[in-house]
Amino acid sequence: MDLLSFARGPALTAALVVFVLGTLWRLGGVLRRPRMRDLSPARVGAPAKLVGALYAVARGMWPRREFVRAALVTTANGYVFHIGLALVFFGYAPHIAFMRRLTGLSWPALPDTVMYLAAGATIIALLAALGARLTDPVLRTISNADDLFTWTVTFLPVITGMAVVAEPSAAVLARERVIYPGPLAAHLLTLELLLIWFPFGKLMHAFLFAFSRGATGMRFSHRGVKI
Amino acid sequence: MSVSASVTPAFDKQGKQSDEARVDAAMRSFVSESGVTAALHMESCVRCGLCAPACHFYVTTGDARYTPIHKLEPFRRTYLREASPLAPLVRALGLVRKPDIADLEQWQELLYDSCTLCGRCTLACPMGIDIAELVKEARHGMFKAGLVPDRLALMDRTARQWGSTATPGEDLPDILAEAAREHGVAIPCDLASADILVTAAPAELGEHTKALADAAKILNRIGARWTMHQDGFDASNVGFNNGDLELQERLTRALVDTAVKIGARTVLLPECGHAYGAARWEAAKWYGQALPVRVIHMTEFLDELITTQQIRVNKIGETATFHDPCQIVRRGGLEAAARRVLAALGLDLLELEDHGLTGYCCGGGGGVVSNQRAAPLRHKVFELKKQQIEATGAKHFVTSCGQCRITLEMGAKHAHWNKPVESLLGLVADNLAD
Numbered sequence: 001m002d003l004l005s006f007a008r009g010p011a012l013t014a015a016l017v018v019f020v021l022g023t024l025w026r027l028g029g030v031l032r033r034p035r036m037r038d039l040s041p042a043r044v045g046a047p048a049k050l051v052g053a054l055y056a057v058a059r060g061m062w063p064r065r066e067f068v069r070a071a072l073v074t075t076a077n078g079y080v081f082h083i084g085l086a087l088v089f090f091g092y093a094p095h096i097a098f099m100r101r102l103t104g105l106s107w108p109a110l111p112d113t114v115m116y117l118a119a120g121a122t123i124i125a126l127l128a129a130l131g132a133r134l135t136d137p138v139l140r141t142i143s144n145a146d147d148l149f150t151w152t153v154t155f156l157p158v159i160t161g162m163a164v165v166a167e168p169s170a171a172v173l174a175r176e177r178v179i180y181p182g183p184l185a186a187h188l189l190t191l192e193l194l195l196i197w198f199p200f201g202k203l204m205h206a207f208l209f210a211f212s213r214g215a216t217g218m219r220f221s222h223r224g225v226k227i
Numbered sequence: 228m229s230v231s232a233s234v235t236p237a238f239d240k241q242g243k244q245s246d247e248a249r250v251d252a253a254m255r256s257f258v259s260e261s262g263v264t265a266a267l268h269m270e271s272c273v274r275c276g277l278c279a280p281a282c283h284f285y286v287t288t289g290d291a292r293y294t295p296i297h298k299l300e301p302f303r304r305t306y307l308r309e310a311s312p313l314a315p316l317v318r319a320l321g322l323v324r325k326p327d328i329a330d331l332e333q334w335q336e337l338l339y340d341s342c343t344l345c346g347r348c349t350l351a352c353p354m355g356i357d358i359a360e361l362v363k364e365a366r367h368g369m370f371k372a373g374l375v376p377d378r379l380a381l382m383d384r385t386a387r388q389w390g391s392t393a394t395p396g397e398d399l400p401d402i403l404a405e406a407a408r409e410h411g412v413a414i415p416c417d418l419a420s421a422d423i424l425v426t427a428a429p430a431e432l433g434e435h436t437k438a439l440a441d442a443a444k445i446l447n448r449i450g451a452r453w454t455m456h457q458d459g460f461d462a463s464n465v466g467f468n469n470g471d472l473e474l475q476e477r478l479t480r481a482l483v484d485t486a487v488k489i490g491a492r493t494v495l496l497p498e499c500g501h502a503y504g505a506a507r508w509e510a511a512k513w514y515g516q517a518l519p520v521r522v523i524h525m526t527e528f529l530d531e532l533i534t535t536q537q538i539r540v541n542k543i544g545e546t547a548t549f550h551d552p553c554q555i556v557r558r559g560g561l562e563a564a565a566r567r568v569l570a571a572l573g574l575d576l577l578e579l580e581d582h583g584l585t586g587y588c589c590g591g592g593g594g595v596v597s598n599q600r601a602a603p604l605r606h607k608v609f610e611l612k613k614q615q616i617e618a619t620g621a622k623h624f625v626t627s628c629g630q631c632r633i634t635l636e637m638g639a640k641h642a643h644w645n646k647p648v649e650s651l652l653g654l655v656a657d658n659l660a661d
Contacts, residue, residue, distance in 0.1 A: 026270075026312045030267055030312060031267075033262050033263040033265075036512060039514070039515070040507065040508050041521075064351070066581060067280070067351045070280035070281075078275070136276065138276040141292065141294055142276060147274055202272070208270050208271040208354075209271060212271035214355070215263075216268075216349065216357045219360075223558065224560030224561075225560045
């Protein structure tokens with residue numbers, strides 16, 4: 001079995017198993033922690049808890065006006081690489097073909113130009129995030145190995161992906177065989193590394209953010225505070 | 228902003244436990260505090276650092292140690308090692324270092340001196356992590372470990388003995404009688420039956436008895452059947468601030484049990500922020516069921532009396548600015564109530580640059596006002612507040628928390644600033660219409 005077959009076969013299966021089971025394990029483990037009901041009477045006129053939770057999930061998408069000045073660069077940079085990663089992952093034609101083989105699901109691709117711009121912006125934003133983490137005194141104080149490892153496993157699929165983009169996606173898809181098996185295998189393996197790391201590090205915030213914001217939203221809306 | 232502006236790290240110890248026993252006690256407590264919400268919040272942090280510029284201690288010192296999420300590091304490490312879903316893996320591979328006594332000693336300053344539990348960071352966190360609540364939970368472990376600032380530990384011992392940090396219950400009748408004579412108002416004490424149990428903050432039983440008289444004047448005006456009672460009178464729950472859960476429960480029960488005993492339907496809290504947090508939102512958990520009485524803060528009581536026209540107030544007709552007490556507004560939901568009272572008083576409100584839910588703390592919440600070694604930090608925070616107050620140009624500076632008032636008065640004294648801090652209750656009482 002060559003490296004590409006390994007990456008497309010057992011490695012991918014193993015990575016997906018770790019990703020799914022690990023994510024369920026971690027999420028389930030947190031949600032099974034003991035909980036204490038809030039027995040205090042809610043503020044008169046307080047919304048239902050679910051409404052408070054959903055409001056907080058939506059509210060957290062952008063900083064409050066009072067915090068925008070301090071949070072603008074970090075927030076905007078975060079949006080660039082989150083949206084950039086999503087566009088590249090879900091919008092690039094070869095990725096859609098990959099997912100169709102995996103799941104049977106398919107959707108229209110975005111133009112290659114948009115992909116190149118998104119990938120470029122993502123790389124710049126990720127480098128900016130790393131630069132801030134290594135130089136900002138606050139970020140240096142609170143950062144740990146998870147931050148650097150997570151950054152690395154996020155950056156690697158992007159950069160290895162760029163290494164295999166040598167021609168338009170239509171040409172790639174039209175060809176029967178892969179002409180860059182080594183770089184493509186490396187690209188797939190870095191994606192699999194990301195999937196394997198996902199349940200163990202801070203990438204889990206992709207799922208946890210809604211629960212975390214929602215819990216605070218319920219606590220505060222109960223008190224009549226519109227956070 | 229200069230790093231050297233921060234205070235020298237300091238710690239105190241109580242009791243004779245070994246260092247190992249202190250660490251074990253703290254860690255056991257951290258684990259028991261790791262309920263589902265705490266766990267979600269511990270797991271969700273992406274270490275973005277956006278909580279730092281929301282914290283008045285970071286803003287005024289520029290010291291990265293005061294980044295709010297950093298204050299939770301021993302708690303976080305314990306959670307990851309002992310309570311998280313990945314704990315066995317974390318321990319087996321040694322991925323996270325167990326907190327040691329040096330960590331806990333070092334973090335005492337971060338948990339007690341440089342956090343007022345104000346929760347401004349909570350609103351700034353993009354993950355919605357309620358950092359203030361986690362700090363409060365971390366304090367439970369620090370208390371168990373006997374690692375609390377000595378000044379707060381002294382208050383704790385006093386409250387355990389007296390049921391108050393101010394005075395033993397048996398002295399209450401004399402204190403109230405003296406206050407009644409001084410201010411010329413009847414203050415009932417220890418009535419066997421009443422509709423409202425009125426409670427106090429410690430300072431009101433000492434040098435700020437006018438607040439008691441102000442409350443009495445209003446309650447007497449509306450013809451309320453009310454009393455104070457030596458079995459339950461001090462609402463400023465020092466256990467809530469210190470992390471002493473046992474004391475918090477005792478003090479809470481004293482208020483509610485006394486109210487039930489005299490048939491009161493309402494417990495009226497004084498102008499005190501943490502009293503509101505402890506009694507309004509946390510008391511029910513000690514009962515295991517909804518409280519049999521209504522707990523109401525003085526601010527919402529005044530608001531209700533004015534709104535229902537049980538009292539009328541004279542218009543002052545001047546400008547005022549308002550300091551929003553964190554536990555009453557940001558964590559209590561009474562932002563609009565205070566403003567309605569100010570409007571009824573005919574005060575033209577000139578808001579602080581940061582006000583309402585995102586107003587800066589006075590710098591003394593969470594027991595910091597009583598923690599003498601934190602005074603240099605408090606004074607720096609006061610400068611921030613002072614600048615915002617001066618920028619409004621308002622004639623009156625008003626707040627609705629006695630602890631905030633004391634903190635701000637201490638800051639003003641240190642800064643040789645002569646702007647008085649006025650009480651919302653005091654303004655209402657002084658301007659009652661005939």
